[in-house]
Amino acid sequence: MYQYDEIDQRNVDERVAQFRDQTRRFLAGELTEDEFRPLRLQNGLYIQRYAPMLRIAIPYGLLSSKKLRMLAHIAREYDRGYAHFSTRQNIQYNWPPLERVPDILAELATVQMHGIQTSGNCIRNITTDHFAGIAPDEIVDPRPLAEILRQWSTFHPEFAYLPRKFKIAVNGAAEDRAVIQMHDIGLDLYRNAAGELTLRVWAGGGLGRTPILGSKIRDDLPWQHAITYCEAVIRVYNRYGRRDNSFKARIKILVKALGVDEFKRQVEEEWAQIKDGPNTITPQEFERVSQYFAPPAYEKLDASSVSFDTKLATEPGFANWVKRCVHAHKIPGYRAVTLSLKPTGIAPGDATTEQMEAVADLAQRYSFGELRVSHEQNLILADVKITDLYVLWQAARAHGLATPNIGLLSDIICCPGGDFCSLANAKSIPIAMAIQERFDDLDYLHDIGDIELNISGCMNACGHHHVGHIGILGVDKDGSEWYQVSIGGKQGNDASLGTVIGPSFAADEIPGVVEKLLQVYVQERHDDERFIDSVRRLGIAPFKANVYAGRDRKEAAHV
Amino acid sequence: MSKLIVDNAVVTDEWTLVTLPVVEEEVRKQAGKVVIFKLTGEVAATSEQIAGTLIPDNGKVIVPFSIWQARKTELESRLEAGTLGIWLESFELVEDLISSITDINQLPVIAINFPRFIDGRGYSLATLLRTRYGFRNQLRAIGDVLRDQLFYMRRSGFNAYVIRADRSAADALASLRDFSEPYQGAVDIPQPVWRRIARPSYQPSRGAAMITPVDDID
């Protein structure tokens, strides 16, 4: 993983000093709330409904045991003993005292971490595939480019006050797990016919109030130009994106207003002027950064293990876990393991201090001291020997980290919602918990199979509800909380946005609604058809009919 | 106490900033709002505003770009004399300014207005003036200019800053030094860090400690 040199370290240290002084001036009344807001947001600090919320960057989701232990320490010393892993592969603390935030950031800087640009109208944390470097379908490891872009975007002087937030994702695999089409810029790395590293550029994707999948604006871009091309895109956006209405300020609105072709033309025209400029990436720099992501010291192992096979055959609990939580690896004898942060009864993505410390130990012992955060809000040990899986399972189980539900209905993506977030229309965590409680029967969950259920507490869509196979959105109706349900959304290569099935529901109706949707699937599915496939084949009509059957029309006429 | 910082010092301002007269809401409605920039909904100066703008007869003045465009003949001599500067609104196009003048470096000063400090268009305008159009003279930030944005302004090509009236320019000087070794190439330092400094390459030994488990967790 990338290691800071003196320059990186000085930048984060100077950032802590800068923010400490800004916080001091704010508390002394020398900065107004409005003046302080963008400054604190660009350090990850929100003022939330009940307390501040601090978001710490986990660049492209990669953590070391040492960093995770520090995150656990922060949760214990400054917060209430837990933290929340977000859909942006970051971590959030819900109760940090504002005046102590500079101290928290100073502690984090000692392990090469920070909250820089995790919020605000600037270039945010760069995200990528949580299986980067190990996925069998990987074409190019996206992390070196993600790191180069992280450095380039950090304190970018021209792009610190954009019309709105700006998210960049990089994918380098056949299957796009980085969901690049949901980003303001999506970069797809591949090798062209001559074997050269090349980029496909997508722009204007994003969820929120107006969900739009990104449009392809460039093929065949040699990798050296990644930075200057992004600069061209963002300069066009910074100059012409709307600033009069924050709901219409994302780049997707500009792309739509101009039309993709005109937007493309403007970007190309701008890029022609800066192409080959000093920010063109050199092979030396790419090589230097790539070295930090060289594969760890893998052992030469057999592709299979007799003891592992025996355990699989004799212990159904282990076999269930392997089926859901263990993933293919490109090195023989190794597997990637997801530690589920979605047990029933816990807010999705939450981890306690003890769990974080346990995971840090497990990573150190079984996975080269590194781990990843997935945007599905789980933790991943990427390099586990097949022969270690059984002991790892036992240890993970002891810490409540082995719920065998990855990719199943109870592996819910969920934003913090009305319990924490001041923008929320409705709570989201209790909905997730109610669904997990209703569908707690593992046999049933396994029978339903792969399904993604995503919940957002408002239009901002932090819970990615538009791309959930089932999406649930909190809406406000005359001051009370209602939920709109959509089906048919999907992330990945054939991404799509869900369709709302009809009038909204009260909170306590939601588990029943999910059940009715699943009834239709179970009745109508073809062999080997996942829920999403059935929805795509059947359309929403039969699902809608079953959900609303027998409902009093007046009662159902909300929103 | 002067509010003007040039380079690294607070100095006396020799220039007078000329602004358009504020229009009454009714007048504007009668005149009809002229939206010149649909996407951002900005409003152009009315002809009454342009005619009614008072420019001092003597001394160095910085006039709105719309005034320069509309009253060029009247201002030509001052341009020759080197006593004319022009300021741009954040929604105005730097390209229009360039095409309105034979040599951009005839202007001793160009100012860019930050209507609110969160309006970041000025950073791109400044960058373009410096890197694309070769402007070498004073580039100043005016309007809602606060110390916490100065570092980014300097990196985008500004070398003068009129700090907002209720804040101290002397205090603001410190923020110009917030960071010492920026990553990316920008106007002030065009080369990115990896072209300026030989950075260390990966030392596998640094990671070795993490690979060997320290404590037993059985």
Ligand code: SF4
């Ligand atoms: S989706 Fe809305 S409620 Fe949920 S975290 Fe985002 S802003 Fe808050």
